[in-house]
Amino acid sequence: MSTIITVENLSRKFGSATAVDGISFEVEQGSIFGFLGPNGAGKTTTINILCTLLSPSSGTAIIDGHDCARESSEVRKKIGIVFQDNTLDKELTAYENLLFHSYLYCVPKGVRKQRIDEALHFVDLHERKDDQVKKFSGGMKRRLEVARSLIHQPKILFLDEPTLGLDPQSRTNLWEFISKLPEEQGVTIFMTTHYMEEAEICRKIAIIDKGKVIARGSPDELKKMVGGDVIYLKTSDNASSLRDIQSLLNLDAEEVGSEIFIPVIGNGDACIPKLISALGERVIAVRMQRPALNDVFLKLTGKDIRPESMSGNNEIKDTIRSYRRKFDK
């Protein structure tokens, strides 16, 4: 598998603040690569350097053999981008937006219409091609932006938070189109997201926090870093419970939102009775799961990648009652 993007020791400062801090990674041609991190981690700054919109303070980024800082026009021919913020002209129709893009990228006149038609079919918007974009839903606008980014047949497509703000159905729908791109159009995808579950689609992932890459690997490799199952506890007194979990049971534990997060080595089943025995009446609820990508971030940084997800979105699957029954036997 050949490498199409190579980033080495890349940094970018804004004044005295360092947005990107000496990051290195590679992206394989024809793969979907995920760049994950919380708000302000440095994802968009990195994309802007790779897309030649921003120069690095130090380090190098090479795309398909061309240096992003020194050979920007060569790099620009190879790439398409869907920006974090919507950049369609809402007064124009879907077709007109794509036509305008084809002029900007000097798509030859003889193939313009065909490329636009194909792209609109690809994202299932051909029937709406003559509607003004202001009449589109958020999901349709995102799909149209993906279609637009394909008109000049880029080798690499950058998607910066492509599903931000979309409802779950539109997110799933958009991923159906995006995931077909490597195979059907031979496009390499570089995507950022802070929806960890979306990154399962990636062949390789780099996790970035505060400008640094803190982990790299396939989704499975990253999850193995957690070690075993993960347990989430709700208790009536998280501070004292946390102390007891660490001192009495000698387990790693972090308070995350309203819960206590405990990554265990191996199988978590055996651990639950011990937790209940140590914490007694303080335990309100327990849930256990195989590690997800979000747990990798939690384990590495002690924080949730999406703090807003902790505010009540967490379904407590297994109630204390079933574990008490097991424990009382």
Ligand SMILES: Nc1ncnc2c1ncn2[C@@H]1O[C@H](COP(=O)(O)OP(=O)(O)OP(=O)(O)O)[C@@H](O)[C@H]1O
């Ligand atoms: N033009 C700029 N001038 C000054 N600081 C900037 C500029 N662009 C980004 N930053 C800072 O650099 C850091 C990284 O920002 P960046 O936009 O790359 O984060 P991000 O990972 O894309 O975040 P988000 O998930 O919110 O999109 C932030 O602290 C941000 O405030």
Ligand SMILES: [Mg+2]
């Ligand atoms: Mg961003």
